[in-house]
Amino acid sequence: VFSTAETCTGQKCPHYDDCFVFKMRKVASEADVVVVNHHLFFADLALRTSSAGDAGAAVLPRYDAVIFDEAHAVEEVATENFGVQLGSFRVGELGRDAARVLAGRAELSAARDLAARLGTVGRAFFEAASRCRPAAKGRPWGGERSAGESDRWPIPPGSLDPAEPEREALIEVLRALAAQISGSADEEVNLLERRCSTLAAELSLFGRRSAGALRSDIEYDEGEAPPQERTDVVLWGESRLGHLFLHASPLDVASILQDRLYDRIGPVVFTSATLAVDGSLDFFARRVGLADAEGPLFPLDVKVLPSPFDYRQNAALYVPRTMPDPLEDGFAEAVADELRALLTVTSGRAFVLFTSLRNMRKVHDLLAPELPWQVLLQGERPKAQLLRSFREKPSVLFASQSFWEGVDVPGEALSLVVIDKLPFASPQEPLVQARIERLRSQGEDPFDAFQVPQAALALKQGFGRLIRHAQDRGIVAVLDSRLSRRAYGKRLLQSLPPARLLRSVEEARAFFSAPHPTAAM
Secondary structure (H helix, E strand, O other), rough: OOOOOOOHHHHHHHHHHHHHHHHHHHHHHHOOOOOOOOOHHHHHHHHOOOOOHHHHHHHOOOOOOEEEOHHHHHHHHHHHHEEEEEEEEHHHHHHHHHHHOOOOOOOHHHHHHHHHHHOOOOOOHHHHHOOOOOOOOHHHHHHHOOOOOOOEEOOOOOOOOHHHHHHHHHHHHHHHHHHOOOOOHHHHHHHHHHHHHHHHHHHHHOOOOOOOOOOOOOOOOOOOOOOOOOOEEEEEEEEEEOEEEEEEOOOOOHHHHHHHHHHOOOOOEEEEOOEEEEEOOHHHHHHOOOOOOOEOOOOOOOOOOOOOOOOHEEEEEEEOOOOOOOOOOOOHHHHHHHHHHHHHHHOOEEEEOOOOOHHHHHHHHHHHHHOOOEEEEEEOOOHHHHHHHHOOOOEEEEOOHHHHOOOOOOOOOOOEEEEOOOOOOOOOOHHHHOOOOOOOOHHHHHHHHHHHHHHHHHHHHOOOOOOOOOOEEEEEEOOOOOHOHHHHHHHHHHHHOOOOOOHHHHHHHHHHOOOOOHHHH
């Protein structure tokens, strides 16, 4: 089933009575509680609160309260949905839809000619933009990309200037097509006009002066106001599956959430096992616009509740006494050496989580031939298949960021979680880079105010893969020496569950071989 606001004509569609999407909307409109994922919620919120007043395109029924589970993901998902993504496929799809809708309409022959040009001018712009990409100096998360993953880079002012003629040509065709079909009584033609105007407005973000609009404030009629440079938007490029995508993301979603969500409805509840940093919710509250440096901006009821799990009895944190710095040569080999010993303690049954795809593959290649258990590698099979195989027999899974959260393997099947490096977000990531620069310009220390708290939450997510049930037991190993020798390591440790601290493989073996009181109850 595929439906988008760009192509749906609603009740005027001949298939409206049988439409699965509208049937589900009707069911939702009659329900007292509607459960959706974050992406659908924020996509709907962006549509219904745009300055174009496009509430009719909203997917969800009216609601009076919102509860966010796994609320640590709210900032990332809101950033994605209130931003803009442009790709050549979108222009091509618009051209194909226009050709279909305008076919056989003699009075719109000029519009058909313009629609036929869309694919050509669209490809020309994205090909020109791809030639503007800077030479890669590094990779996010510290490693090379594998098949299906994306590479990202910032788009600084002026870097797309060589593609300006092609961008202007594309906008000219879009505006001309919109003008040709304006005022039609046909709903499908009106939708085409809207899509052309929207795309032209979004392309304006990538010109010599950023003057376009995000989904949080999109205007479909650009008017005659002179463009002004935008400082609240981060422009970045992405190469994914061989295609170029241009993104414009809000630098900060705090004010957007204040205006679009908190000021419009009643209670909003945020809940997650990984919101607190060192026992405080201040970092999360500031990132999502509930508070600023002076304190709460809305009436807040804040609770940090104890875990139902007995971490002191059932979990241990292993931090080896001697490990090279993660940036030193030989780190991957040292990780492999530690793993050889640790895996014998738990007889495999381990997630080995990496912040670098390069290190993941290197350590896997060093160890896989000699391990007596089933060895699984992220990317070789779909995620669901990997997890099913992991649960069926003792295994060692080598994985990266996508397995850090949202993965549930209760019981003895998972007894060891190994994290190679502290999960600091890469400053090469365009949004991270821009947010660091914003904090620095405001006189704050971005490492202390942003990077360390963010790493603390990510580390807690990785730790959380281990204990999923009251009877679960196991070890989390962090093989990054900075956790014990850097000042910020204490702050990261204090953000983790209160597990027993182990410093040697012998201590780990003694912990794991001791009788399990919970299991004996």
